[in-house]
Amino acid sequence: MLIDRERLAEISRAFGKELVELERAIYRAAGTDFNLNSTPQLRSVLFEKLQLPTLKKTKTGASTDYEVLEQLAAMGHEVPKLLIEYRELSKLKSTYVDALPGYVNPTTGRIHTSFNQTGAATGRLSSSDPNLQNIPVRTPRGEAIRRAFVAPPGAVLLTADYSQIELRLLAHLSGDPAFVEAFAQGGDIHRQTAAIIFGVPQDQVTPEMRARAKTINFATIYGQGAFALSRQLGITLDEAKEFIRQYFARFAGVRAWLDRTVAAAREKGFVETIFGRRRYIPELRDRNFNVRAFGERTATNSPLQGSAADLIKIAMIRIDRALAEQHLGARMVLQVHDELVFEVPEAEQTSASELVKRHMETAAELRVPLVVSTGVGRNWVDAKG
């Protein structure tokens, strides 16, 4: 994968400057200098020196994670407010902006990640050294980093991402009438949920709203409790309970499939993907309730996450073969779970897009259509547009 090192260097300078300023502001607001990257030191400043309330605990003491800082900031405290900003910048700078250039191979001028075939228990690939499956995109600063992933001269990047992939697989496996009907009509359940949560018509759902609804959909399906949901949505516990109740009333076929899947897993000791990949789940027979409950959530997730992994692997094999047979110059460069990224000679844009989309959408024939959206651009962000 080619990256624009000048662009990253520019971002590094900008982030570095902001970090220095934030650091000074935090020391001033806290009335003391300390290592901002040290959780123990931060704890003593927030919860001892400044006497702020402990809102959450970890194994070793008071938590200082984002959710805690956000609440403290909302109470009008300056240090946590500045720290949220500091955390974002420091995470992006240390993990991506400053780390990625060191991975560029001097011979090829590119970053060569490792895709691990047995990295995930569900059948997903994982990526390491560096991980190119978790490149930032969700914040403006993150997006700027992703823009440094570029095509070489004369080529474009082509991206292809499955629409609502695990929801479609869930429609197929569960046969839930509302799910199946939604997809038959070309509907968008993430958008539907967003409209409900935010109380707006579907055509007024923003990308940010849909993204939040995506998390809500998956978290609800995979067993999130009302307590966590209430926190995530900033609603009361009762409202959260009611949301979950209504969700599974609307999608009763989904609830039934989840229950059946857990029961079958308990019986057999494993769950299976659509294509027969198994994951054994010994936790289901554990004496400890917490361990068993964890096993149950794993049992519901793995068939879906694993089927999505199987599906894209089938597509990858067919695309690889088709590109070779047709003597195309397009090269598969990344897989990000339900997305493929290619370097494509400009002249092949249209034909490669069509070929990739077709093979991904026909990798399996399900009860609902598989839909893939493709895009091309000079960098990874523009290629998703």
Next chain:
DNA sequence: CATAGTTGCCAC
């Protein structure tokens, strides 16, 4: 000096 555990957080 190297290694392991913890915390926190990026993505899908």
Next chain:
DNA sequence: AAACGTGGCAACTATG
């Protein structure tokens, strides 16, 4: 009583 799932990595701290 309650806990979405799957990963990898940086920084810090404790231990050897």
